[in-house]
Amino acid sequence: MTSPALRDRPSTSTYRPGCVAAALPARAGIGLKPQHFLAVLDTRPNIGFFEVHAENYMVDGGPFHHYLGRIREDYPLSLHGVGLSIGSEGPLDEAHLDQLAILIARYDPVSFSEHLAWSTHGAFFNDLLPVPYDCATLARVCEHIDRVQERLKRPMLLENPSTYVEFTASTMSEARFLRNILQQTGCGLLLDVNNAYVSCVNHGRDALAFINDLPLDAVDEIHLAGFSSDQDAAGAPLLIDSHDTPVDSAVWALYAEVIERLGPMPTLLERDNDVPPLSALLAEAQRAQDLMHKAATLKPADVVEWSCV
Amino acid sequence: MTPARACSQAEFAAALLDPALPCPPGIVAWNASDPTPRLAVYRNNVVRSLIDAIAETFPVVQALVGVTFFRAMASVFVRQAPPRSRILVHYGEEFPKFIEQFAPASRLPYLADVALLEMARVRAYHAADARPLTRQAMSLALPCEDRVGELCFFCHPSVAVIRSPYAVASLWSAHQVDGDIGAVDLFAGEAALVVRENLDVLVLRLPPGTADFVIAIQQGTCLGDAAGMAKAASAQFDLTATLALLISHGALTSVHLPGKTLS
Numbered sequence: 001m002t003s004p005a006l007r008d009r010p011s012t013s014t015y016r017p018g019c020v021a022a023a024l025p026a027r028a029g030i031g032l033k034p035q036h037f038l039a040v041l042d043t044r045p046n047i048g049f050f051e052v053h054a055e056n057y058m059v060d061g062g063p064f065h066h067y068l069g070r071i072r073e074d075y076p077l078s079l080h081g082v083g084l085s086i087g088s089e090g091p092l093d094e095a096h097l098d099q100l101a102i103l104i105a106r107y108d109p110v111s112f113s114e115h116l117a118w119s120t121h122g123a124f125f126n127d128l129l130p131v132p133y134d135c136a137t138l139a140r141v142c143e144h145i146d147r148v149q150e151r152l153k154r155p156m157l158l159e160n161p162s163t164y165v166e167f168t169a170s171t172m173s174e175a176r177f178l179r180n181i182l183q184q185t186g187c188g189l190l191l192d193v194n195n196a197y198v199s200c201v202n203h204g205r206d207a208l209a210f211i212n213d214l215p216l217d218a219v220d221e222i223h224l225a226g227f228s229s230d231q232d233a234a235g236a237p238l239l240i241d242s243h244d245t246p247v248d249s250a251v252w253a254l255y256a257e258v259i260e261r262l263g264p265m266p267t268l269l270e271r272d273n274d275v276p277p278l279s280a281l282l283a284e285a286q287r288a289q290d291l292m293h294k295a296a297t298l299k300p301a302d303v304v305e306w307s308c309v
Numbered sequence: 310m311t312p313a314r315a316c317s318q319a320e321f322a323a324a325l326l327d328p329a330l331p332c333p334p335g336i337v338a339w340n341a342s343d344p345t346p347r348l349a350v351y352r353n354n355v356v357r358s359l360i361d362a363i364a365e366t367f368p369v370v371q372a373l374v375g376v377t378f379f380r381a382m383a384s385v386f387v388r389q390a391p392p393r394s395r396i397l398v399h400y401g402e403e404f405p406k407f408i409e410q411f412a413p414a415s416r417l418p419y420l421a422d423v424a425l426l427e428m429a430r431v432r433a434y435h436a437a438d439a440r441p442l443t444r445q446a447m448s449l450a451l452p453c454e455d456r457v458g459e460l461c462f463f464c465h466p467s468v469a470v471i472r473s474p475y476a477v478a479s480l481w482s483a484h485q486v487d488g489d490i491g492a493v494d495l496f497a498g499e500a501a502l503v504v505r506e507n508l509d510v511l512v513l514r515l516p517p518g519t520a521d522f523v524i525a526i527q528q529g530t531c532l533g534d535a536a537g538m539a540k541a542a543s544a545q546f547d548l549t550a551t552l553a554l555l556i557s558h559g560a561l562t563s564v565h566l567p568g569k570t571l572s
Contacts, residue, residue, distance in 0.1 A: 055395055055396050055397065056398070058396045059396070059398060059435035060435060060436055060437035060438075060466070061435065061436060061437040061438035061439075061466070062433075062434050062435045062436060062438070062467075062505065062508070063434065063508045064435065065438070066438075066508060083395030083396075085395075088318065089317065089318045089319075093395070096395060118318060119395070120395065121318045121319060121321075121322035122322070122393075123322070123326075123391035123392060123393065124391065124392045124393065124394060124395045124397075125322070125325060125355045125391065126354075126355060126358045126359055126362070126392070126397060127325075127351060127354040127355045127358065129318075129321065129325075129351060132315040132335075134315065137315075164347040164348075164350040164351065165336045165337070165338065165344050165347045165348060165351075166336070166337050166338065166339065167315050167316070167335055167336060167337070168315075168335045168336075168337055169315030169335055202347075203338075203339045204339040204340060205339075230346075230350070231346075232338060232340070232342050232346050232347055233338070233342040233343035233344075233345065233346050233347075234338075234340050234341075234342035236338075236340050236342065238346070238347065238350065240350055240354075273361075
C-alpha cells in the first residue's frame with residue numbers, strides 16, 4: 001500500500017521545530033489525571049499542554065467528558081492511544097478507530113500518538129507487548145499506520161517502546177525499524193526518552209547511541225517518565241517502565257542532550273501509577289521547561305544542524 | 310542473530326496468562342540469560358494492571374475481604390476472564406457472578422451483591438448525559454388529570470436498581486466517609502437506587518415498593534400500572550414521595566403520554 005503524502009518532510013538536513021502545522025507547543029506538558037481535574041480548573045497551571053489516554057474517554061458521558069471539555073477550552077490537547085494494538089498480527093479494530101475518530105472530532109486534539117506494540121489477541125492485555133523487528137512485521141505495522149492515518153485524516157506519532165525481551169527473528173535494529181516505518185508512512189516520532197533508556201539498559205546497549213541512530217528530525221513530541229529496577233536471570237539490571245516514580249537522573253541527562261540538539265520540544269511528563277499531587281507533576285514539568293530554556297539560550301532554536309540519518 | 314521463527318502472538322498471549330507455560334520459543338536476552346524472568350515482567354504487568362482495574366471498580370468489596378484476599382481472588386478472575394474490550398472502565402461486568410461462584414468467598418454471601426452495586430456505580434458514572442426532568446415540566450404534564458395514570462417516563466441513562474436479600478446499600482454506605490459498619494443489619498434485605506446527579510453518583514436506599522416502581526418505569530410501564538405493581542409489592546408504597554425523590558435526584562428525564570410528547 002502506498003502512503004499518501006500526509007506530511008511534507010524536509011529534504012535537507014535542516015529542520016525547524018515548530019514549522020509543521022498544528023504542532024503541540026514546544027513546552028512541557030503533563031498527563032491529565034481525573035484526581036487533578038478540579039485542581040487544574042481551580043489553579044489554571046501555566047503549562048504547555050495536557051495529554052490524555054484516549055481509551056479512558058471512550059465512554060458515553062459523565063464527569064470525564066465534562067472536565068476534559070472544560071480543560072480543553074484553555075489548553076492544547078494531545079490524545080495518546082494505549083489500546084490500538086498497531087503491532088497486532090491481526091487486523092486493526094475498525095470499531096476502535098471509529099471511537100478514536102469520534103474523540104478527535106469532539107476534542108480536536110493537536111496531536112494523536114500510539115505505540116509500536118500490540119495489546120490484543122482475542123483478549124485485551126492492557127500492556128504494550130513487543131514485536132520482532134523483521135520485514136513481515138515492518139510491512140504489517142506500516143499497513144496499520146497507513147490505515148490509521150487514512151481513517152483519522154491526520155498524521156500520527158509513533159512511540160518507541162520499552163521492551164524486556166528480544167526476538168531471534170529480528171533482522172534489524174529498533175532504530176532502523178522505526179526509521180523504515182517513518183519513511184514508509186510519513187508518521188512522526190514520539191521519542192520516549194525513558195523508554196529508550198529502559199530498553200537500552202535491558203538489552204545491553206548505549207542509550208545515546210540508540211537515540212543518535214533514530215530519525216531525530218521526525219521527533220514531534222518527547223515523553224519522560226520514571227522506571228523501577230529489577231534484575232534478569234544473570235543479575236543484569238532489568239528496568240521496568242512503571243510510570244510510578246519521578247524521572248530518573250540518567251533520563252534527565254539524556255533529555256538534556258536531546259534538547260540541546262533539537263531545541264525546545266513538546267515534552268510530556270507521564271505519571272500513571274502512584275500519582276502525586278498536581279504540584280509535584282508541575283514541578284517536574286518545570287524542570288523540563290528549565291532545561292529547554294537553557295538549551296534555547298545555548299543555541300538558537302530555529303536553525304539546528306543535523307547529521308543525515 | 311540468526312533469523313528464526315518468531316514466536317506467534319498466540320503463543321506469547323497464552324504464556325502471559327498462564328505462568329505454568331514455558332517461555333515461548335524465539336525469545337532471547339542479550340546476555341544469553343534465561344529469558345523467563347524477562348517474560349515475567351510482561352506477565353506481571355498484565356495481571357497486576359488488570360487486578361488494579363478491578364480494585365478501582367470494587368473498593369468496598371476489597372475493604373470487606375481485605376487487600377490480600379481481594380487481589381488473590383481478582384488474579385483468578387483476570388486469568389479466567391481477561392477483558393474483551395480495550396475500554397477498561399467496563400471491565401468487571403462478570404466479576405459479581407464470578408464472586409458468587411468463588412468458593413473461598415462463600416462465607417460472605419452478600420459480597421456478590423455489593424459487587425453488583427459497585428459495578429452499577431461505575432456504569433452510572435460514565436453513562437450518557439441527559440437533561441433531568443424538572444418539577445416545572447412535571448407539573449405541566451399533570452393537568453390532564455384523568456389521564457395521569459397513562460403518563461410514561463424515561464429514566465436517566467445512569468439509573469440502576471439493585472435488589473438484594475442483604476443490606477447492600479447500608480454496607481456500601483458504611484464504607485464511605487463517616488460510615489458506621491456496626492449499625493448495619495446484614496440480613497435486612499435492601500433495594501438501592503444508583504443514579505448520577507449532576508456529576509456525583511448516588512446510592513439511595515429505597516423504601517418498600519419503590520424498587521418495583523422504578524424497574525417498571527424503566528421498562529416503559531405507565532405510571533398507573535407501575536404504581537399498582539409497587540402497591541402490590543408493598544402496601545406502604547408512597548407514589549408522591551417516590552416521584553419527588555426521583556425528580557429531585559434527576560432520575561427521570563422526560564414524561565409523555567403515549568402518542569404525545571409533553572416534555
